[in-house]
Amino acid sequence: MAVLHGWRLCPRCGAELGLEQLPARVSCPVCGFVAYANPKPAANAFVVDHAGRVLLARRAREPSLGLWDLPGGFVEEGEHPTDTLRRELLEETGLEVEPGSFAGLWMDEYGDGPDSESTLCLYWTARVVRGVLSPADDVSELAWFAADELPSDDQLAFPSVAEALENWRDSVA
Numbered sequence: 001m002a003v004l005h006g007w008r009l010c011p012r013c014g015a016e017l018g019l020e021q022l023p024a025r026v027s028c029p030v031c032g033f034v035a036y037a038n039p040k041p042a043a044n045a046f047v048v049d050h051a052g053r054v055l056l057a058r059r060a061r062e063p064s065l066g067l068w069d070l071p072g073g074f075v076e077e078g079e080h081p082t083d084t085l086r087r088e089l090l091e092e093t094g095l096e097v098e099p100g101s102f103a104g105l106w107m108d109e110y111g112d113g114p115d116s117e118s119t120l121c122l123y124w125t126a127r128v129v130r131g132v133l134s135p136a137d138d139v140s141e142l143a144w145f146a147a148d149e150l151p152s153d154d155q156l157a158f159p160s161v162a163e164a165l166e167n168w169r170d171s172v173a
């Protein structure tokens with residue numbers, strides 16, 4: 001895991017980067033450009049229906065293609081993570097949601113291999129305001145799961161999803 005794995009040339013001016021401070025950062029001795037190896041923030045939701053079931057999304061893309069994930073996605077520049085939640089839920093599920101309480105954060109890794117990225121996954125509860133459930137974007141299937149009928153860990157996309165769902169299951173038990 002190293003987001004700056006393989007970096008050699010400055011993306012701004014093309015000069016050779018200073019690599020002495022890897023894996024934390026690279027810097028350009030010519031133009032002063034610096035890139036830090038920060039985790040990527042993501043915002044994900046526990047959307048629960050009237051029966052107390054949680055919404056999961058089957059991933060249509062790598063990494064973890066075909067495995068179940070909590071709906072959500074990466075925060076864009078300058079975007080508040082609760083706005084990320086609204087945007088990603090609408091894109092992936094067709095639902096307009098309103099974020100509720102903050103449910104916790106878990107660290108994870110996106111992809112595998114030397115250039116996989118560290119992720120900082122933020123979770124909120126969310127309620128459906130309106131919309132019709134329809135999988136789109138990078139989701140192939142959507143389904144509601146009761147707390148005692150969740151997919152097994154090997155059917156979940158990331159370790160953080162298993163941890164977050166375990167935490168949610170304990171909170172509703």
Ligand SMILES: [Zn+2]
Pocket residue numbers: 010011012013014015028029030031032033
């Ligand atoms: Zn440069």
